[in-house]
Amino acid sequence: MSLSHIKTVDELKHYLYLAIQLEHATIPPYLTALYSIVPGTNSDVSHIIRVVVVEEMLHLTLAANLLNSIGGSPNLKGRGFVPKFPTPLPDGETDFTVSLQKFSKEAVDTFCKIERPDTAGEGGSRHKKKTAEGTHLTPVPHDDSLSFYSIGEFYEEIRHGFAQLHSELGDRLFCGDAKRQCTSEFYYSGGGELFAVTDLKSAEAAIELICEQGEGLGGRIYDDEGEISHYYRFDQIRQGRYYQAGDTPHEPTGPKFEVDWGAVYPIKTNAQLEDLKGSDELHGAAVAFNQLYQSFLVQLTDAFNGDPALLLKAVPEMFRVRDGILQLMHNPIPGSDGVNAAPTFEIEGVD
């Protein structure tokens, strides 16, 4: 049977920090795949990956709203917030790793795995022994050898935690300052609105949105608002075809589209600064990118800690992030026989 459930507000706050970290962790791999596509090709694929990134940002902002609602302080700029790639994620009994790699069938399969969590099932354990090295993104607090069975189970735990603590504390649970909540004036995304979390109902709605759209349990193609979930968005790429309302899973009947798997820059998988030491210019550009990304995380943190209007500045930073990534990817690493550079996302964080 299951082990420890969330028992205190501090534990819930920690889980929500992990949720923000988890939602953010998919952004570097998705962006790496997205921007590795040669410009002017694979328009449909680019739009699909791009909208998933935009929704991950929505999820991470909702997770920040959840944390703020119970009096927490989201921190995206600290040590260890950005994982070291390749990073393990749980997938049922075994873990799988997520790399920073170019757009490819392998990458898309990995993305589907991220977005399509397994359930532990009745009587199954929500926790299990880690089978991959490295710092896990869904660790079980108080036991370093364990990980959550899947991301879906992880969110189930958070949902349970809110319900449990609310039954004990009532509305006093939601003691956060409402002015810290980010709403849709400050961030826009295709699927789903950004809304304030101020009580149990809105907290449950936020968790539901993250799960239905993203990596949660449930597994429907479309949610109640008619938005297609991430797993099925990526599945469209594998199928070369769009879903439409009424389809059965894995049998999309919408318009077909072309995927040119070869129109991709030959970037180094999980590139590190070490790999770029041979070229001062490339190394310098990669270091500058990591600094830019760190300052983006600082901006987000400031926005989530009492200044939601800062999101209006942070979102355009994504264009600079794009430019920094493209700059690296379009340039070959000297002496590497045709392998191009890539952003390393080696973000140390500040204390």
Next chain:
Amino acid sequence: MIFPEGSTQRTSVKAACENSYDVVIVGSGVSGAIIAHQLAEAGKRVLILEAGPAEDATLSGYEAYLQRFYAATVKDNQAPYPTNRNAPMPRSPNVKKIPVGQTDASNYIVQKGPFATDSVYTRILGGTTMHWEAKTPRFLPEDFEMNSKFSQGEDWPLDYATLEPYYRKTEREFGVSGDVEEQRTLGLPFPDGYVYPMFKMPHSYLDQQVDEGLAGTQVTLDGETYDLKIRSFPQGRNGIPNPKYDGGKGYSPVGAVSTHQVDAGERCQGNNNCVPLCPVQAKYHAGRTLSKALQTGNVDILAQAVASKVHIDTDNGRVAKIEFKYYRDPNSTEFETATVSGQLFVLSANAIENARLMLASGLESTSGLVGKNLMDHAYLLSWGLMPQVCGTFRGTNVTGGIVDLRGGSFRKRQAAFAMDIHNDGWGWAVGSPFSDLNSLVDDGSQFGKGLRQSLIDRISKQLLLAFMVEVLPEESNRVTVDPNYTDPLGNLRPVVSYKIPDYTLKGVAYARGLSKLIFERLGAEDHTHYAPDDFGYVLYQGDGYNIRGGNHLAGTHIMGTSKDSSVVNSVQRSWDHDNLYLVGGGSMPSIGTANITPTIAALCFRSAEHMLAQLA
């Protein structure tokens, strides 16, 4: 916004001809789309004839327009749109000065002059809203009463108060970002508590610099004093939704149009490319309204069908059918001729094409006014170099301007105008930034770091003021047809005779004087130059000006109170043929100082109500 897959292929020439429709609409631009949607929603069967090709609107189809634009060496306002000899469109780079007394037949629109216009319109699915800038100001109440108030031009047979609810419908349809309180200060009435769907576009840094530099500036005209202030223009593009809109229900921005769910265009990114194409579809285009119309299942589109003749039943004066030329392949001029019929017929192909079609059908109307009273805003550009870097080429093409001189008693004597501050530098006037690069390299022999710095020094300080000056209706400004001028399908081409009225030129001259005052106050170097060999060169009281077309074509089927003095009534129904509506700018008796599309849309929402009543 979902464009139903296959909906442009729902019908064929044969099927369309055999079907009986409630309404046949010529033209899939904003007028035709709005009317099609309103009627289809009410269960009516609608056929739209579109001269251009029409594939299902998809994101990749839209991106094909973008790719063509990127690759174009001349980035004019039709650059994204492919050349189609069977449905030709005017293109501005080809416009030439017209030698006195001569006719220039070198382009699609035959121009007799004396003024050569570079105004264009776009004959594709969605029409000219694909390339429009999307400013959405309302007319002022006095614009509807030019004759009563100022003894100039004509009165409308309806007033602002009558049209006001339809402006609100339009602002919802377009998704307008704006500030109602700012508009109220111009004397525009709005219902209490009304807000636009989205907050106004923020002023650009350039707007702010101009506003600071002009603080306290006043001008006096005709005994009245005007404080000059920079205000934002309401615009039909996506901004931050206003939670107070619609009684607190708020507003969800509508983005890109495609056959599958796409999430793009929900907010303007400031790409500064509004004209000729928004890269992300944050800007409204009629494809959104067409999508909604097609979703009802009651609308058929027959594309590559160029309407060529309106046939009248001589017994009762009603329209019997519309004849069109259908071409199978845009690259071949082979065509077949066919006719379609319906209960009602709507011509919504724009002021020039509507008139062309009527005249080609021999339908001048009892008033004889079809094709006459052609109006178009006269643009006077004035450009200078600010003393400080102002960060040009960001944001929408225009975010702010001076609109204090849109109305006033001076209109008894001279034209009013609205003034834009252009965020895209001297582009419109001289071709910046390409022209700057060329001259710095070729004439200045610059390169490397020096070139980069010079570009910043030049381009980042560019200030272009665009004065949009009103034009009154004059019968001699007109569209006619002439059997000597036909297009490759044998359709008669529009022949335009146009002269800028003195009333307007007086306003133009005043505007030039004002621009000098503005540059002086800002400490800006005036670089304005009007070359006599420019196609738009006009002399007024010894001074020369280069005038540009506004692409706001109007007046050619003017509305009024009787069949002897007008072509259509206040709901745009033809006086002579009671099942025919001529809609769009052509119905307007004045163009004031507002971009005309929102008023066109408002009129069409109103006309649609009357069409439904007529069909009932």
